[in-house]
Amino acid sequence: MRQFSVIFGTSELAVATILSAYMAGLALGAEIAGRYVEKIRRPILFYGILEAAIAISALCVPFLMGLASLLYINFLGDQPAPGDASGLGQSIFYLVVAFLVLIIPTGCMGATLPLLTKYVVRSEDQIGPRVGMLYAMNTAGAIGGTTTAGFLLLPLIGLSGTIWVGVGINFLVFLIAAAIAREIKTPTEEKIIEPIKNNTNNIFSDAPKYKWILPLMLLSGMNTFTYEVLWTRLLGHILGGSVAAFSTMLASFLSGIAIGSAIASRFSKIRENSVKVFIFVQCAIAITSIFVYQYFDYLNPGMGLNSNIIIAFSILMPATLFIGATFPLAVRMLADNERVAAQASAKVYAWNTFGAIAGAAIAGFFLIPLLKYEGAIKLAVSINLFIALLTSLIILKEKRLLTSSIGFIFLISLFLYRPDMPENILRASSIVDRSEGEIIYYDVGRSATVIVFEEDGFLNLRTNGLPEAGTNLKGSPPSKNSQQLLATLPVLARPNTSEMLIIGFGAGVAVEGVPSTVNNIDVIELEPKVIEANKIIGNSRAIDPLKDDRINIITNDARSALALTSKKYDAIVSQPSHPWTAGASHLYTREFMNLAKDHLNPDGIFLQWMNSQFLTEDLLKSLCATMLDVYRFVRVYQWAPEVLFFIGSQQPINPEYNMSITGRPVIDDPVHYLERGIGSVEDLVIALNMDQENIKEFSNGAKLLTDNMNLMATESGQAQERGKALNYRDLEDLFLPYDPLLQDESFLHNNFPIDLEFSYIAERLENTGFRQRAITLGNALEAKNLSQSLLVIALGMQRQGQIEESQNLLRRSLEADPTNEQARFNIVKPWLDKINDPDTPDYIKETASQIRGSAAAVIKGWEAVLQENYNLLVDSDELIATTKITDQWYLESVKLRADWRIKVNNPEYQPDLAREARRIIDNAIAIIDDTELYGLRISAAYVAEDIPEILETSRRLIYIINGEINLVKDGLYNITTEIIDRKIIQIEALKIVLNEMIINQDVDTYDIDSITNNLDNILEELIDLKLIV
Secondary structure (H helix, E strand, O other): HHHHHHOOOOOOHHHHHHHHHHHHHHHHHHHHHHHHHHHHHOOHHHHHHHHHHHHHHHHHHHHHHHHHHHHHHHOOOOOOEEEEEEEEOHHHHHHHHHHHHHEEEEEEEEHHHHHHHHHHHHHHHHHHHHHHHHHHHHHHHHHHHHHHHHHHHHHHHHHHHHHHHHHHHHHHHHHHHHHHHOOOOOOOOOOOOOOOOHHHHHHHOOHHHHHHHHHHHHHHHHHHHHOOOOOHHHHHHHHHHOOOHHHHHHHHHHHHHHHHHHHHHHHHHOOOHHHHHHHHHHHHHHHHHHHHHHHHOOOOOOEEEEEEHHHHHHHHHHHHHHHHHHHHHHHHOOOOOOHHHHHHHHHHHHHHHHHHHHHHHHHHHHHHHHHHHHHHHHHHHHHHHHHHHHHHHHHOOOOOOHHHHHHHHHHHHHHOOOOOOOOHHHHHOOOOOOOOOOOEEEEEEOOOEEEEEOOOOOOEEOOOEEEEEEEEEEOOOOOOOHHHHHHHHHHHHOOOOOOEEEEOOOOOOHHOOOOOOOEEEEEEEEHHHHHHHHHHHHHOOOOOOOOOOOOEEEOOOHHHHHOOEEOOOEEEEEOOOOOOOOHHHOOOOHHHHHHHHHHHEEEEEEEEEEEEOOOOOOOOOHHHHHHHHHEEEEEEEEEEEOOOEEEOOOOOHHHHHHHHHHHHOOOHHHHHOOOOOOOHHHHHHHHEEEEEHHHHOOOOOOOOOOOOOOOOHHHHHHHHOOOOOOHHHHHHHHHHHHHHHHHHHHHHHOOOOOOOOOOHHHHHHHHOOOOHHHHHHHHOOOOOOOOHHHHHHHHHHHHOOOHHHHHHHEEEEEHHHHHHHHHHHHHHHHHHHOOOOOOOOHHHHHHHHHHOHHHHHHHHHHHHHOOOOHHHHHHHHHHHHOOOOOOOOHHHHHHHHHHHHHHOOOOHHHHHHHHHHHHHHHHHOOOOOOOHHHHHHHHHHOOOHHHHHHHEEEEEEEEHHHHHHHHHHHHHHHHOOHHHHHHHHHHHHHHHHHHHHHHOOOOOOOHHHHHHHHHHHHHHHHHHHHHHH
């Protein structure tokens, strides 16, 4: 399966067709073996030959896959746009190629069971028991192979090494079988069971009614795979989608089948008894499945695979125990004597497997997406009872009471059994806390369960329990969302970007971040229900990306889609969100990056997203090394504490340098970049973690990520559970020695086109949690620029509440460079409210008198606010507006410009001015995450009577203050009692606004009550915090 996914991808179409081809080979092999098994005189030797054939054909699979890849591209490739998987041509090609490649190994596999049955069954009473034990032992071997490959071989020796181990085992079995065949009697010496004509009618000659077991087993096989898809999809919410998680679920499923088959072998000696037990087993499957489904509502799962393995076994073992019992019972029912045991086992196996093919396709493609989980479990339970009823009616004809009882139970299940949505498990996740938000959307797609929660002012989308993205509700303030920056960074690197490809739609947040200068956007999304969910929530969100006329949605796996097109792009953004899952892990390898490179224009940019919680230090280095192996020029950016962007190109990348000269692309669409937290070159410098030379040094000697040795697939999912995942503190420590911002010899400190405002950089770093980086910057600047070094250190002390020490260093900074206006303003800043008081020190007044330009206008504007002289503020607005984002008085300038617009007491102009105030705030709020700006935004929205903006800004304010409180509790953020008092006043004022809304506005009190309750909780937290600060 993993080999095929490399060529065909992991879309639900690809997986289903490959699985169908695999099982078709098994069924065909069993059917052919059943026809000719009686002609084989030495079954053990022939069995060994089949094992050798499996080994040889397995060795040919990579060659055949390479040939298939060439055919795939030549047959369906060279399309003008990425290929969509919804057409018939791609599905037919998948099925034909997979069947042709797999027919020999899978056919040989399917033929082994009838051969062994012929050898081990010597009498009629051995049919059920020995067939059952063979089936159980074969399944036990599959369990061993599944767990060994998933947990040991793939992580240690990769895909090709695992194949060689399998080949070696097959050859070993061949040698053992050949040795056994030499030791046993030859056909001329041993007693031979008299063969019969190889005709199906011979099997049914004594009792034609038993032939009905074949279609019943077909239906049973279909139903078994409905359960398999159902249980594994639900368990995926708590186990995750890693190789190890899939191995765990498959091993659990097979364990139940193996044990069930072994137990049933003891009850299948007599044909008539086997019928009764078969009926009982079908009823037991139904009843057990009902209890298992209900059990999901009472689970309290932990996070990750290790904490939930017992849950997986506790669910799948009982659910499959009775399923495994059906095979030996069915064989015993079909075979009336030992002479036809091998043929009977072949036919039951073939019919059951053909049913499984249909079940896998129907359940995954149609049944579960159509009926959802609650409808699918009802249907599956009813089918089991229907099989029991038909068996009783057709085969066990004389037991009327039993038949009536089963019929009654069947009717009850059909009309009275009404299972609910499995909400408990749908809220769970393998990597984040359980969601308690309101469910806005829920549906089951072909490859994922998609659910959208509304919580904390965000619409959060999850697939299979894994968080994909959170998007803002209508009325929400802008925020520095790293996912929006996914599509922004490539344009920062290449301002002339026109054609962009985004891999993975998620909640569409990356698409929201595409600048207006980009002309066309192709988006490849694996799951159609993700797009449907986004359509449903479109009217509730701040920006609806699906209304963007530039977008073209392609439903397919990224590798498959790209392999089929000749189109080239200026930028490719790859954002598969969980690197250990089957649908994403193959998008982090060297082979995929090369595929992406082939679809880039000569100076195109490839961007790879990554969250450090999925990385160990070794994986991080491997990802860097892999990028360097594919692209000549690579950089690493960090836009959020644990979010990394890797960008690569065949041409030099230096957006910081280019933007400092041209101003592009920010000057092309200033509002777009401001609302995403980028207003200056400094904002890019802050995000830059490593440049080309530093990445080379950092990743030297690291293993590459390849299709053969995909460490992302085998290790990233376990990083958190093993305590090796990188948090933002780990990242900071790792990157410090390689950070160009902290290196004297880097391009940032030598002949850079502009003088960077390092005070702004340090402040932003500390506000986003990178205090050590800010401190190191202050020390690193000492040799190059003493004034800037002292300023950075002084502002750090100021933020820690060390006002006196800070003032001394600020004065020293000004002495070292009398032109340093940033230092000059910060000397005055603590005295803004009392600049003209008699007690204000003379040096403060003197320093203030030396300030010029927009900074002077801000100081005078502050005096005007204190005097409520708003006309002076209006007159100064134009000069205040010239404040640069990197100026230390920028926050004050925004507050002043918004404040007078909100407070103008003129009904004619007031709403428009309030909206203008909101726009001014929105241009700053993503860059400077200050809670007072949120308070001003609420005031502006209140004046403009914009209820959604009031509610959503209030929710965002609650979210931010809660985050600050948690940081203080964890010792990661310092806060003073003065700041706490200001927040308390702000919250009390907000409660007054909300109460007035209830009185004066037609608004849903439920929303306001919810916000007010949260505000009350925060007030209690702040009061408690004040006691310990």
